[in-house]
Amino acid sequence: MSSPAEECHRILVVDDNPSIQQDFQRILCRSEESREELDEMESLLFGAPTRVRSDGPLFELDFASGGEEGVRRVREAIRSGRPYALAFVDIRMPPGMDGVETTLRMWREAVDLQVVLCSAYSDYSWDELARRLETNERLLILRKPFDSIEVRQMAHALCEKWELLRASHQRMEDLELVVEERTRALAEANARLLHAQKLEALGRMSAGLAHEVNNPLSYVMSNLRHVLDGLVSLPCSEEAMERRDELSDACRDALLGAERIARIVQDVRVFARVDEPPRDRVELRRVVEYSLSMVGESLRSGIHLVRDFQDVPAVLGSDHALGQVFLNLLVNAVHALKGRPQPSLRVGISRREDGRIAVEVQDNGCGIPQENLSRLFEPFFTTKPVGTGTGLGLSICHGIVTRLGGDIVVESTPQQGTTFRVVLPAAPEEALAHPPDA
Incomplete structure (x- = not known):
């Protein structure tokens, strides 16, 4: 059942007779005596023990004197995030639209709205109502003059039903999100x-x-x-x-x-190659220094080199394979710096918070267009001019790093520079070396 904080549901009364509106106000918004009666009815109807209720009203009532006003109030309630749970609607409300048309239009605004059609006349048979409204699951008929206890029972039961419908719809939406994910x-x-x-x-x-x-x-x-x-x-x-x-x-x-x-x-x-590279304990600083020496001639052409090396544990890998990775990244960085004012290259080695080791090659070169970033590691994709690259270098680097259990990522902004980051797991203290491939 609903908690006491949830029991003050909003109810809309659509009736052109002020005395009828006052009757609903008296029946559904009376204070302690009415609440005690409703507790007893709830215990009889639902088998729930009588509970102590708050001193607030049983329901929050709004009134409309015609169908158009009723539809507008339902629409406004939806927009404000405080929808009505139930509407008592008079069938005859001349000269505007009758209660049946009002109900149809209110349901277009709020599909879960429960409706009680009130009438002292036999304007429509139940079959006619069900046919015109195309449903009987959200509809009850209340004949005038109505009994106070009957009205309270309807209000309480239909508001509880409205709560259950909303909860069911929310569960369905949650399930749909899970299925979509x-x-x-x-x-x-x-x-x-x-x-x-x-x-x-x-x-x-x-x-x-x-x-x-x-x-x-x-x-x-x-x-x-x-x-x-x-x-x-x-x-x-x-x-x-x-x-x-x-x-x-x-x-x-x-x-x-x-x-x-x-x-x-x-x-x-x-x-x-689809076989695993050999895995020995590799000191990254030594491999990176060797790769830097391989491009030393290019670095002498005015490129400002910054070494940012921290003391880090060894990683599991291959000197040759990792050297190939870092050499490829350094050569690409040097190419990106050609013709740039004040070219700068930073090579960093650090330990991340997750314990893995990161090697960064950062330049302030020409950068990489955003549309090319997602394709950099594809085989045979290259941004170099025809005849100067095969498009396999970064793909090979990606394959070597991922086979060693690591990651290689790139961040780049055109005309500002590029950073390639190779992240590798640290080697355990006792790492067994695999024999090199034939």
Whole structure:
């Protein structure tokens, strides 16, 4: 049952007779004597023990003298967040719309509103009312002159029914939200699974393709070098020397193209690996310093380098694999700083509150457009000009880090800079090293 604080429901009386309005006021808003009578009726009707009620009114009553005013009051009550639970509506209210039409329009505003149609005449049969109103679940008929106890019983029972309907609707809304959330989670999980399956299939195809390309490519490169060496050392007349130099340049260009293909094949083979990288205890500071030394020449071109290294525990991983990750991030940062005024690069190592270790590579370069951020780790996606990137570097980094149980994220603002953050779990005190892959 409702708590005492909830029992002061709002009731609307729609009747053009002031004396009838006064009767409802007397019946439903009398003080202690009426409340004691209602307690006794509730005990008889619902089997509940008589309770001590507050000194407030049984119900909060509002009155309307016609159907239009009644509909307007229902609408205003909904907007104010204090809807009516019950409406007593007179069937005959000339010259405006009658009680049946009033009820229909009030239900369009408040679908749970309980209605008692009051009439001293047989204007409509029950079947006619049910047919016109298309329901009988929220409707009762009260014949005039009505009995005070009958009115109180109706008011109390229908307000309790209204409360139950509202609670039921709220539970349904909560369930719908839960179902919607579960459905969305399942859809996201299915999309991730589908993406993983596509990547696995792409990896297997790439591995086979790289193997098939690598063998004939090695022959092409070997023969190009042989032809180039032969052309350079080939004695020829002065007239043929220009032609020889032209052919030598063509061979060098072809060899550069073949070497680029070889690098792409190597990246594809790394990307296609599905086995776990070796896991040893790795001191991140040493690996990061080595990666910085690899790009040392580029850093001497006016880039201000900030080392922000904290003492952190070792992580489980591979020196070679993590070095590849940090070198790739550093090279990308250097490229982003080209042509920037006062270029600056910060490399940080810190321990997070959750115990994991974070390595950050932060630059104040050109930044990355928002529409590209979600695609950075996709295979073969690149923002570099054609011929300067394969689009596999960040994808390979992502694969290495995630296979080590870590995360790699990016934050960027165009024309302000970019931060890549690699987060790895700290190694346990006694970490067993796995033998390196063959």
